[in-house]
Amino acid sequence: MSEVWGLHTFPSNLCRKLSCGPLQVWLHRKGDEWSICHAYTTGDSVFEFEASAPPKSTDWSRWLVPACEAVAIIPQLPDLPVIVRPDKPLFVSPGATVQFWVRLPIWVRFQFGKNTYHELPALRLSQSWFGDPTEGMACYSLRTTARRDLGSIPAVPYRALCGIEIQNRADEPLDFQRLCLSTRQLAVFPGKTHLETNPVRTTHHGDSERTFIEILEHKPITPPLAEAREPQTRFSHHMNVFRRFQW
Amino acid sequence: MTIAEHMKQQAAALLGSEWLGASVRTLILVALAVPIIRYISGAAYRFAKGRMTEQGRMLLRKAISYGGATLLLALVLNNLGFKLGAFLGTAGIVGVAIGFASQTSLSNMISGVFMIGEKSFAVGDLIQVGQWTGTVMSIDLLSVRLRTLDNRLVRVPNEALLKDCMVNITHFPIRRWDLTIGVAYKEDLARVIAVLREVADANHFCLDEPEPLVQFLKFGDSACEILFAVWFQKQHFLDLRETLLTEVKERFDRDGIEIPFPHRTLYAGSATEPFPVRVVGSEGGADRQESNLMSSPDKS
Numbered sequence: 001m002s003e004v005w006g007l008h009t010f011p012s013n014l015c016r017k018l019s020c021g022p023l024q025v026w027l028h029r030k031g032d033e034w035s036i037c038h039a040y041t042t043g044d045s046v047f048e049f050e051a052s053a054p055p056k057s058t059d060w061s062r063w064l065v066p067a068c069e070a071v072a073i074i075p076q077l078p079d080l081p082v083i084v085r086p087d088k089p090l091f092v093s094p095g096a097t098v099q100f101w102v103r104l105p106i107w108v109r110f111q112f113g114k115n116t117y118h119e120l121p122a123l124r125l126s127q128s129w130f131g132d133p134t135e136g137m138a139c140y141s142l143r144t145t146a147r148r149d150l151g152s153i154p155a156v157p158y159r160a161l162c163g164i165e166i167q168n169r170a171d172e173p174l175d176f177q178r179l180c181l182s183t184r185q186l187a188v189f190p191g192k193t194h195l196e197t198n199p200v201r202t203t204h205h206g207d208s209e210r211t212f213i214e215i216l217e218h219k220p221i222t223p224p225l226a227e228a229r230e231p232q233t234r235f236s237h238h239m240n241v242f243r244r245f246q247w
Numbered sequence: 248m249t250i251a252e253h254m255k256q257q258a259a260a261l262l263g264s265e266w267l268g269a270s271v272r273t274l275i276l277v278a279l280a281v282p283i284i285r286y287i288s289g290a291a292y293r294f295a296k297g298r299m300t301e302q303g304r305m306l307l308r309k310a311i312s313y314g315g316a317t318l319l320l321a322l323v324l325n326n327l328g329f330k331l332g333a334f335l336g337t338a339g340i341v342g343v344a345i346g347f348a349s350q351t352s353l354s355n356m357i358s359g360v361f362m363i364g365e366k367s368f369a370v371g372d373l374i375q376v377g378q379w380t381g382t383v384m385s386i387d388l389l390s391v392r393l394r395t396l397d398n399r400l401v402r403v404p405n406e407a408l409l410k411d412c413m414v415n416i417t418h419f420p421i422r423r424w425d426l427t428i429g430v431a432y433k434e435d436l437a438r439v440i441a442v443l444r445e446v447a448d449a450n451h452f453c454l455d456e457p458e459p460l461v462q463f464l465k466f467g468d469s470a471c472e473i474l475f476a477v478w479f480q481k482q483h484f485l486d487l488r489e490t491l492l493t494e495v496k497e498r499f500d501r502d503g504i505e506i507p508f509p510h511r512t513l514y515a516g517s518a519t520e521p522f523p524v525r526v527v528g529s530e531g532g533a534d535r536q537e538s539n540l541m542s543s544p545d546k547s
Binding site for chain 1: 419420448451452453455457480
């Protein structure tokens with residue numbers, strides 16, 4: 001896994017293919033012009049970045065980046081919040097705390113130099129909406145579910161493991177059917193065999209109250225592979241991220 | 248006195264008059280004030296970027312322009328020797344007359360003020376007024392300007408907007424697209440509904456939540472009609488329309504689900520067989536045969 005993420009020197013007139021889950025990306029360099037072409041397969045593929053013949057597709061994106069002979073391949077988290085559902089609906093008693101694990105699909109960023117980059121999702125996620133029809137926010141909907149047993153979630157290189165601790169500080173049981181998780185303040189860290197993010201602690205204070213979200217420190221403390229999309233604020237309040245809206 | 252000497256005398260009188268001096272001062276005043284007013288209104292418009300809505304910025308610019316023009320007019324009149332007090336007094340009387348004559352314009356102006364306060368639409372929104380659908384380009388004193396989807400300019404008086412129903416298509420962030428799809432009576436409706444849910448699930452522009460609504464609507468004349476309603480973000484409507492209908496058709500073709508043409512079956516009555524109709528021949532007289540219609544047997 002560590003062989004793919006990071007900086008890769010790229011001689012001119014070379015084409016290499018990144019296979020990352022369903023995502024396949026061809027990268028070609030000719031002088032100061034970089035070209036990227038991608039496709040999605042139906043099944044999983046190996047995780048590698050190898051020399052390859054360019055595909056016959058003409059749907060290439062071209063980037064002109066002078067004096068750039070290397071590309072950095074960086075894992076990023078989704079650019080929108082994700083809706084996470086437990087594998088089975090669960091009621092969390094007042095005062096109780098429960099730990100869930102979810103593997104978040106990553107975006108692959110190809111960075112050319114300092115300010116030029118192109119991102120592609122390793123998995124194409126379905127769009128969703130969190131909120132009322134009059135007000136809310138666009139999200140992605142995860143097909144995989146959050147589970148309490150970490151061992152039951154298979155590790156794959158194109159997903160980052162995120163631990164979610166849910167505390168119910170309300171007087172009523174929390175009906176946990178879904179959680180809107182913002183990923184913009186989470187960084188991506190290298191784990192032993194897979195990617196990981198900062199753990200998150202969410203504190204529920206009641207259906208009509210905001211949710212208190214705390215981004216915890218990643219353990220062990222290591223430099224991240226990719227910084228968060230937004231500067232991390234350790235504590236933040238959001239609208240009730242557990243709320244079920246009536247359409 | 249010759250004509251030349253007479254003209255010399257007139258010119259000398261003119262050059263020495265106060266009126267000429269005032270005119271020159273007025274011209275200088277106008278020449279300086281107009282660019283200054285334009286610069287200030289433009290600077291205020293740029294300064295307000297990010298701090299106000301587009302509509303607010305336009306109003307600010309117009310308020311500065313009109314206010315500056317009014318002030319300039321007063322200065323010009325004062326410079327030319329007109330007594331503003333008497334002028335305003337006269338204007339009051341004239342104003343009443345003008346008011347009666349310009350009722351429509353005044354109504355439009357007042358309607359515009361109410362509309363702006365109501366905030367039912369803003370610059371950039373796609374609205375439908377009567378027969379016209381277009382993007383709001385500006386909300387002016389007397390009218391609202393729309394740019395239609397085929398790039399025509401429509402000017403809608405504010406009074407008409409206030410009186411009639413107006414539909415703001417892009418006011419809310421998400422919308423629902425309702426499709427009625429007819430399938431043949433012989434189809435298994437549960438299977439069709441399941442197929443439509445799968446199509447919506449696979450389409451990237453259909454939102455997972457709110458969930459698509461797929462319901463059997465009614466027994467139509469030629470088909471069973473199913474409501475297929477999907478939610479989408481307002482900026483993805485064209486992408487959705489381009490992909491979803493095609494995906495439904497392809498999936499129906501693949502699964503053998505028939506979308507029937509409108510058709511009629513002729514019956515003489517519930518107790519009789521249908522009329523057999525034989526369509527014969529093609530163009531050409533020698534091969535043409537009479538169509539053969541058999542009536543129901545006489546029961547008496």
